[in-house]
Amino acid sequence: MKGVSERHQQSIQRVCEYIQQHLDEELSAEQLSEVAACSRFHFHRIFMAFMGLSTTRYIQRVKLRRASFQLAFEQQKIIDIAIEAGFGSSEAFTRAFKSSFLQTPSQFRTQPDWQHWHSVLQLPMIAKEDYIMDVKIVDFPPRNIAYLSHRGSPQRVLDSAAKFIAWRKQTGLSPVASSETYAVPYSDPNTVAPEDFRLDICGTIQQSQIPYNEFGVIAGTLPGGRCAVARHYGSHDHIGDTVYRLYREWLPQSGEELRDFPCYFHWLNFVHEVDESELMTDVYLPLK
Template identity: 80%
Template sequence: MKVLSERHQQSILRVCEYIQQHLDDELTAEQLSDIAACSRFHFHRVFMAFMGLSTTRYIQLAKLRRASFRLAFEQHKIIDIALEAGFSSSEAFTRAFKSSFVQTPSQFRNQPNWQHWHRVLQLPSIPREEMILKVKIVDFPATHIAYVQHCGAPQQVLDSAAKFIAWRKQTGLSPIASSETFGIPYSDPNTVAPEDFRMDICGTIKASAIPDNEFGVIAGVIPGGRCAVARHYGSHDTIGNTVYQLYREWLPDSGEELRDFPCFFHWINFIHEVDECELLTDIYLPIK
């Protein structure tokens, strides 16, 4: 029975990933049941049993999730976001968005309630078959950064990210198009109380000083030194899996010792630029 359960889990994972990769395509029950290698007479019940919602609702939430990032971090017109999400009018989009997230698209754009948004989108996590981890060792140069410090629940990190993005746009000191973006978590969100979680959201800068500002952005440096680097593919929500794999599988056999600086992330692209399945994040593990 356990083997059957694992097979079904991987089938549903394939379906979820296929949906994420084809949000702009017509998705039929026949297509999805074929992806799952499951009879169409049973597929919907299997999906519902594992995910707790129908495929139709899952697809709608996936589109609304992407639309949420468009609203929060881009300046596209709401009607354009609505059409991309598959709605025929901004009114229909507004009804569906408010029904799911309490706020209208305009309200979410102006002041997103990320905590409620996370609760709505807190779907079951399906164990993924681990990929073979490819690790390289690099000499990371000392890097001047501007950063905003996030202290509090991981679900509120996007609020801090929004502040940092607003600072970038207002000052032009760390333009998104030509600067690199890093995240430095100083604790593991799975092992500390929400109020004790800290993460710095950083962007590279050329200057070594930052003028006082209303966003709380200050200057800092990511220290240079040797680092082991592994790439995480896909959702930022599962990045911890790759981090643990790096510590569990690579580090014990590497003969390397850790430096006194936390692991950190280099975000290669962003959720408002690409589909979630296409996200790329490099994980740096500082070593001596």
């Protein structure tokens, strides 16, 4: 029989996923306690104990997080984003947004301060260790890519992502609709100093060369070869959970040996397109 703590942890995980999947609906305390299969008299204290904030505050953070991505990566009107986030006017949304991020929505759209955003809006998350990870071995064909190297704090990766998106839009050489998007981390953000972190943001292209550009995007190749691949579901902030499980659980039992190239990610969809709970990312582990 599972312990009380583990049962509660799984209950709170279900609630967090339910909130993210029903963010545009009215979410009552009774409804959430039913999802948790927990007494409504104790639900809020249990949620607070595990997550460190109330359900009301958690819902607000999830909505503001989604609004932040929409501001940074989409061209929706601010009033439409405000209404989707549950505010009755752009003025109310602006006040709440500036109170949280010290920038107005317009300022954030023009020049987002992702460093401060991370310090304010990092959502707590309960690790999911009980799901069965499906790992396949595939032959990955080499890809011609255009890529932008991010160097520095992992918390500023979204700045580099915005530059890469701007390059895509300006040139059309790597359009999102017909191009695959990859990320290649050359170091573990948990084990290197922020200034030593490097991650390449890549988009497949047909040609082998691209013109010089102001964004710093250059042409290269994502090498082919045998790979183990597992799918990560949910926030990119916790993709390390799947990476570590590949190294910790799958690799020792597989009998496989690693190739001299970093693991890399294939982003199948994007946070400004779907709710974070619906994100899907394939994690590739290069093998000999």
